[in-house]
Amino acid sequence: MVRSTINDDLREHRQFVSRSIALGLLVVLLFGALIARLAYLQITLHEHYRTLSSENRVKLVPLPPTRGLIYDRNGVLLAHNYPSYSLEITPDQVPDLKKTIAELRSILPISEEDVQRFDRLRRQRRRFEALQIRANLDEEEVARFSVVRHRFPGVDIHARLLRNYPLKETAVHALGYVGRINQQEQDAIDTADYSGTTHIGKLGVEKTYEEELHGEVGLQQVEVNATGRVIRVLETRAPVPGKNLRLHLDMGLQQAALEALGDEVGSVVAIDPKTGGVLALVSKPGYDPNPFVEGISGAAYKALRDSEDKPLYNRALRGIYPPGSTIKPFVALAGLEMNVVGAEQNKFCPGFYQLPGQTHRYRDWKKHGHGAVDLNKAIVESCDVYFYDLAHDLGIDRLHDFLSRFSFGRKTGIDLTEELAGLLPSREWKERARRQPWFPGETLIAGIGQGYVLATPLQLAAAAATMANGGRYVTPRVVASVEAPDGSAAAPPPTPPPAQMPIRSRNSWAQVIRGMTDVVESQRGTAKRIRTDAYKIAGKTGTAQVFTVQQDEEYDEDKIDKKLRDHALFIAFAPVEDPRIAVAVLIEHGGHGGAVAAPIARRVMDVYLLGEQPP
Amino acid sequence: MTLGPYGSAPFGRQPTLLGGWLARIHVDVPLLTGLLVLSGFGLVILYSASGQDWEQVEKQLLRLLLAFGVMLVVAQFPPARLRHWSPAIYGLAVVLLVFVLLLGDIGKGAQRWLDLGVIRFQPSEIAKLGVPMMVAWLLGSAPLPPTWRRLLVGGALTVVPVLLIAKQPDLGTALLVTSAGAAVLFFSGVSWRLIAGLAGLVAAAAPVAWTLMHDYQRQRVITFLDPERDPLGAGYHTIQAKIAIGSGGIYGKGLLNGTQSQLEFVPEKHTDFIFAVFAEEFGLVGVVSLLTLYAVIIMRGLYIATQAQDSYGRLLAGAVTCVFFVYAFVNVGMVIGVLPVVGVPLPLVSYGGTSLVTLMAGFGILMSVHTHRKMMT
Numbered sequence: 006m007v008r009s010t011i012n013d014d015l016r017e018h019r020q021f022v023s024r025s026i027a028l029g030l031l032v033v034l035l036f037g038a039l040i041a042r043l044a045y046l047q048i049t050l051h052e053h054y055r056t057l058s059s060e061n062r063v064k065l066v067p068l069p070p071t072r073g074l075i076y077d078r079n080g081v082l083l084a085h086n087y088p089s090y091s092l093e094i095t096p097d098q099v100p101d102l103k104k105t106i107a108e109l110r111s112i113l114p115i116s117e118e119d120v121q122r123f124d125r126l127r128r129q130r131r132r133f134e135a136l137q138i139r140a141n142l143d144e145e146e147v148a149r150f151s152v153v154r155h156r157f158p159g160v161d162i163h164a165r166l167l168r169n170y171p172l173k174e175t176a177v178h179a180l181g182y183v184g185r186i187n188q189q190e191q192d193a194i195d196t197a198d199y200s201g202t203t204h205i206g207k208l209g210v211e212k213t214y215e216e217e218l219h220g221e222v223g224l225q226q227v228e229v230n231a232t233g234r235v236i237r238v239l240e241t242r243a244p245v246p247g248k249n250l251r252l253h254l255d256m257g258l259q260q261a262a263l264e265a266l267g268d269e270v271g272s273v274v275a276i277d278p279k280t281g282g283v284l285a286l287v288s289k290p291g292y293d294p295n296p297f298v299e300g301i302s303g304a305a306y307k308a309l310r311d312s313e314d315k316p317l318y319n320r321a322l323r324g325i326y327p328p329g330s331t332i333k334p335f336v337a338l339a340g341l342e343m344n345v346v347g348a349e350q351n352k353f354c355p356g357f358y359q360l361p362g363q364t365h366r367y368r369d370w371k372k373h374g375h376g377a378v379d380l381n382k383a384i385v386e387s388c389d390v391y392f393y394d395l396a397h398d399l400g401i402d403r404l405h406d407f408l409s410r411f412s413f414g415r416k417t418g419i420d421l422t423e424e425l426a427g428l429l430p431s432r433e434w435k436e437r438a439r440r441q442p443w444f445p446g447e448t449l450i451a452g453i454g455q456g457y458v459l460a461t462p463l464q465l466a467a468a469a470a471t472m473a474n475g476g477r478y479v480t481p482r483v484v485a486s487v488e489a490p491d492g493s494a495a496a497p498p499p500t501p502p503p504a505q506m507p508i509r510s511r512n513s514w515a516q517v518i519r520g521m522t523d524v525v526e527s528q529r530g531t532a533k534r535i536r537t538d539a540y541k542i543a544g545k546t547g548t549a550q551v552f553t554v555q556q557d558e559e560y561d562e563d564k565i566d567k568k569l570r571d572h573a574l575f576i577a578f579a580p581v582e583d584p585r586i587a588v589a590v591l592i593e594h595g596g597h598g599g600a601v602a603a604p605i606a607r608r609v610m611d612v613y614l615l616g617e618q619p620p
Numbered sequence: 621m622t623l624g625p626y627g628s629a630p631f632g633r634q635p636t637l638l639g640g641w642l643a644r645i646h647v648d649v650p651l652l653t654g655l656l657v658l659s660g661f662g663l664v665i666l667y668s669a670s671g672q673d674w675e676q677v678e679k680q681l682l683r684l685l686l687a688f689g690v691m692l693v694v695a696q697f698p699p700a701r702l703r704h705w706s707p708a709i710y711g712l713a714v715v716l717l718v719f720v721l722l723l724g725d726i727g728k729g730a731q732r733w734l735d736l737g738v739i740r741f742q743p744s745e746i747a748k749l750g751v752p753m754m755v756a757w758l759l760g761s762a763p764l765p766p767t768w769r770r771l772l773v774g775g776a777l778t779v780v781p782v783l784l785i786a787k788q789p790d791l792g793t794a795l796l797v798t799s800a801g802a803a804v805l806f807f808s809g810v811s812w813r814l815i816a817g818l819a820g821l822v823a824a825a826a827p828v829a830w831t832l833m834h835d836y837q838r839q840r841v842i843t844f845l846d847p848e849r850d851p852l853g854a855g856y857h858t859i860q861a862k863i864a865i866g867s868g869g870i871y872g873k874g875l876l877n878g879t880q881s882q883l884e885f886v887p888e889k890h891t892d893f894i895f896a897v898f899a900e901e902f903g904l905v906g907v908v909s910l911l912t913l914y915a916v917i918i919m920r921g922l923y924i925a926t927q928a929q930d931s932y933g934r935l936l937a938g939a940v941t942c943v944f945f946v947y948a949f950v951n952v953g954m955v956i957g958v959l960p961v962v963g964v965p966l967p968l969v970s971y972g973g974t975s976l977v978t979l980m981a982g983f984g985i986l987m988s989v990h991t992h993r994k995m996m997t
Contacts, residue, residue: 017764018926020809021934025922028806028938032918032945036911039952046866046956047904054866058880065856097671128675 181209396452
């Protein structure tokens with residue numbers, strides 16, 4: 006055995022040596038072939054290539070495409086490009102950098118910060134790259150430098166197009182902005198296509214539609230002199246400019262919503278139920294995206310980030326709030342559609358609700374109760390006890406399945422990348438996420454849109470739109486069409502087809518919508534103050550608890566710190582007969598939905614439906 | 621293995637003072653010398669190719685130091701230990717590759733990097749060593765030449781990570797990992813007839829591969845076959861590199877005097893196309909010297925492999941050497957236009973750090989195999 010192992014080993018070794026020799030020969034052979042080819046190039050064809058090389062003054066320069074423009078639905082310009090002149094230094098071609106900078110500063114205003122930024126760039130980039138030392142030269146400064154340019158080898162004026170958002174913060178949370186390409190993005194893009202492009206969409210529409218907006222890079226064949234300066238242009242393959250975007254957004258409406266919000270912190274989202282077009286997407290406060298294009302200064306960014314009202318926070322897409330009573334019409338519909346309750350069936354409300362065998366009292370917002378309550382009254386007066394009981398009868402799983410059809414708990418699929426899915430709890434979710442069983446009391450709380458339930462203003466608007474559509478879910482879209490720069494070949498962005506949810510009885514939808522209409526129309530409605538003769542509104546108020554009131558305490562708004570006050574919510578659509586707009590309004594710490602949020606929704610609907618101009 | 625009593629000195633001959641110290645830290649002096657000379661060459665060329673940018677040269681020097689450090693560390697582990705770790709390293713590589721691919725699907729577009737917060741690295745680099753280690757582990761655990769079954773398993777162990785890498789898509793690395801796995805099979809004594817059959821199969825599979833390729837990969841093949849087709853676009857690299865090389869002549873234009881390179885006609889001139897800069901400035905004489913240096917290192921690697929004491933060490937050392945050869949051959953071949961452009965750097969010369977560390981870890985394995993030998997009496 007030992008003997009045969011040794012023999013095996015010797016044989017294996019011999020075999021290996023012969024294979025090594027074979028590979029060694031292959032190496033010699035292939036390297037020989039390379040050398041033969043090199044000798045052919047460097048000896049036989051040397052004259053030919055030497056001539057080509059000495060005549061080789063032709064260089065390729067990428068021509069970045071012009072980024073597509075963005076308009077609102079009425080043609081108002083939201084994002085464009087303007088020529089900007091910057092002063093650039095190629096360190097490689099400058100004999101004495103310190104001296105050059107000092108001399109430049111005697112001609113042009115160059116701040117200490119500019120110099121520091123330049124030094125930073127210089128450490129990151131290669132020596133033969135042109136680096137910016139001053140941005141945004143005005144025409145007079147350009148002229149002043151041009152006169153003395155011959156004194157500054159390696160220093161040049163560089164003209165390029167810069168992105169600009171003329172309406173500043175008005176639509177920033179929908180539009181987003183572009184910024185310099187970072188390392189992570191660099192790894193993900195086609196470098197050939199982005200040679201010459203310095204900016205890329207970071208957020209919002211600018212990010213989602215990066216491919217459409219960017220266009221295709223062009224190339225220019227230029228003749229250069231011995232130091233690399235361009236002498237003349239030989240041939241050009243023009244870049245293909247990016248496509249323009251036309252949004253569903255209406256800047257008049259956007260502006261009106263912003264103004265209606267006044268000093269409040271919150272969000273307004275308006276959707277055209279038929280097309281899914283997002284008419285307004287407001288998150289207040291906003292911020293000016295323009296400084297982000299060229300790189301916002303550290304101090305300015307810090308100020309934005311640390312501001313108490315969080316202007317960078319996109320409340321419309323990422324703000325997740327308890328929907329409160331605005332969820333009630335959907336719960337009512339679940340009850341009717343699943344045949345758990347009849348529209349005329351009465352429940353008695355003594356002002357509190359108790360689960361069988363428990364002493365805990367789930368309280369109604371109305372201390373002494375609503376008395377006998379049917380479905381209509383429950384929606385109109387927002388009776389909590391009715392919905393505690395209904396949710397209890399439905400059970401959390403049925404409730405979860407029904408509500409998720411309205412995009413609660415899942416992303417709406419809007420063409421903006423930042424949106425969050427909120428949370429629609431279920432037994433399965435709680436076991437997975439919390440490793441706890443579901444408690445019956447939690448179903449009650451979910452039935453009035455509190456507890457674990459969380460939704461974004463966008464989700465609330467989408468749900469209202471789906472209600473207005475009679476169960477037809479249309480995926481929200483900010484962009485209406487993508488078109489060629491000359492306006493031709495307009496095409497809508499890819500969108501999933503509208504989906505009609507299964508319906509048991511049209512009548513139950515009519516019942517719930519009547520309830521929502523009475524919220525505004527009826528004398529007892531929680532939003533009766535926004536009633537108008539001009540058109541009919543269906544709505545629902547909501548008040549989302551931020552602060553938990555103890556079992557025996559009273560909630561007294563005046564005594565509570567503003568930061569602990571309830572969020573005010575309102576969802577609506579109008580006109581009821583043929584809905585053209587669905588709105589969700591959320592005011593952080595606004596108090597009662599009917600008092601604070603509803604008038605803002607009314608204002609937005611007035612502007613859209615009656616064509617009223619913002620004051 | 622039961623092969624008699626052990627000696628203590630790793631070398632047969634009487635060591636010098638420095639040699640003795642280097643031997644004690646498991647360094648193979650001839651190999652180290654070759655690598656140092658090559659790195660020195662590399663830094664000089666980089667200085668020129670980067671447009672005399674000291675900062676880049678310094679950065680590369682730091683990377684080289686790190687890489688040589690890694691080599692030293694790897695050399696300290698005896699082959700038995702490396703062998704023991706082989707399946708784990710291979711498994712880690714495959715898991716990370718799958719992970720990167722999943723992340724890439726989410727991130728949309730090519731994804732090769734795994735970001736661990738502190739460091740970012742390409743899992744495909746681990747596969748470059750993990751695959752030959754694993755296949756050598758498998759085939760080395762039974763008498764050679766391997767049975768059909770072992771051969772098939774070895775082939776599968778190679779193909780899985782290769783497909784994952786090709787999907788990223790990173791053709792250059794996929795090629796290197798393939799060659800690593802294939803080298804182990806080759807050294808294990810697979811019959812010549814099978815090798816010929818496989819070569820035929822690959823040739824037959826080319827049309828299939830064509831239909832599976834990305835557009836840009838097809839573009840590269842078309843450009844390779846006929847660079848003049850698109851002189852402004854895809855063919856530009858190849859044409860300009862050829863002009864640089866051809867105009868260099870026998871003796872070259874001299875350091876820093878390559879007009880093609882200094883005026884930036886040669887693209888990627890400090891990374892994948894650095895050989896063109898070298899050929900322009902140092903001419904045929906320089907090129908032949910450089911290739912000779914590569915050949916010397918390869919021969920030393922093969923010699924070390926033949927001296928290894930078990931099949932694992934032999935197969936792995938042979939495969940590592942073979943990959944080094946493929947690196948050099950594919951890069952030079954691509955720059956001078958006899959192979960299509962795939963992203964393979966010129967080993968120890970191209971600017972960049974990721975593949976450098978793996979490469980030197982490979983040489984660490986060679987040194988480990990050579991210096992941990994037990995002497996037979």
